[in-house]
Amino acid sequence: MGSSMQIAYYPGCTIKASAHQHEGAALAVLRTLGVELREMAEWNCCGVVHSLTSDNLIRHMAPVRVFARLREQGENEVATLCDMCFNTLARANLHARQQPEQIAAISVTSGDELSYDGGAGVLHLLQVLRDRVGLAAIRAHVRRPLRGLRVYPYYGCKLLRPAEVGIDDPETPAVLRDLMQALGATVVEGSLQTQCCGAYHVVDHAEIVAGRVAATADQASAGGAEAIVLSCPLCHYNFDTLQATSGAPLPVFYYTQLMGIAFGLEPDQLGLEEQQIALLPLLQRHNLVHVKGEQA
């Protein structure tokens, strides 16, 4: 099937390493939907976090450079899968639009190679799915509805805040809920869905992250959820490796993996065995995958 939609694609560093199963699943799902993500010819790390202080201009250089390269290849819009890349790029873009004199100041330090006016757009993949592809088209591709599977969508912080770059209502987001329902899953919700998991404290204060992850997973379990579904590679790492709950740990899916299962794609395209907490037993229990060699 030919692609009816093509969008420039910024992967970022983690998507190419510890979250590559998310990329594999996303590309497979998008092929099914007729969307082609075309990786940028040249890209660099976005810097991961937006620089918040007024005199630290040099830290805007990395994300602005991504937009400058995008423009050089004649594109005006770029999509990304990573929540942290999305947030950093979107905020740098806003900054470039609102304070062009600051971008000009850092551009001068690099021989004007960063010339950029903030005019391009950045999209999170969830926006592409919701706003460009549409839930009706996604629903039409479901071959194996996730009937009976109870999932807890976890948004974290970078998809939603600050509101000027967030992709959904920061208080009561719906995008993951609507997507999961379109796939036939049952959604369990709770107050901790939009609270930060502790993020990079996993590096040297993992106990902070473990506390947040346990509270959230406990809330999901108490609501009857069997799995957590999320988007951010850092949240994914934290929930997958630091989930020490009172009960059995909940498997952690990228939404792209659940889309792939519902679309009837081959499980080996979806990186289902690359998690610490096994995904397959839950999927087998719901008759959603069959391990090769096993009687269907």
Add this chain to the structure above:
Amino acid sequence: MTITMRAGGEIDELLRKVEALSSQNLAGCYQCGTCAASCPLRGSMDLPPDALILHLRFGLPGVLDRQTFWVCVGCDSCVEHCPRAIDVSKIMAALRQISIQESGDHLALAQLPETALRRLPAIALVASMRRHTG
């Protein structure tokens, strides 16, 4: 306990720096505590964000010795909820930057075991370095 407060009306140097770096006016805070109530990491802080702002405004000693601004990861929950539209994340970022300028980096990556460096996602390491080093 004796608390010494500035009474002469002179502008506290730390407060001035924080306001300049964060582009925030701390006098706008009316101490409602919404930031603390909405913070998912307040349990790990040694002073809630609203109290930290008060200490800064009163020029109380020891603000830069607190852990609060290192615990804050900038999730912007408080920013979303503040009824006075104060960007508390920027205030925390300013304090981190001043502390790093005065006392040096806050994270010793060299002390992390190599297994941890290999295992951790790049976004965790880069974010941590960006927030803890100059």
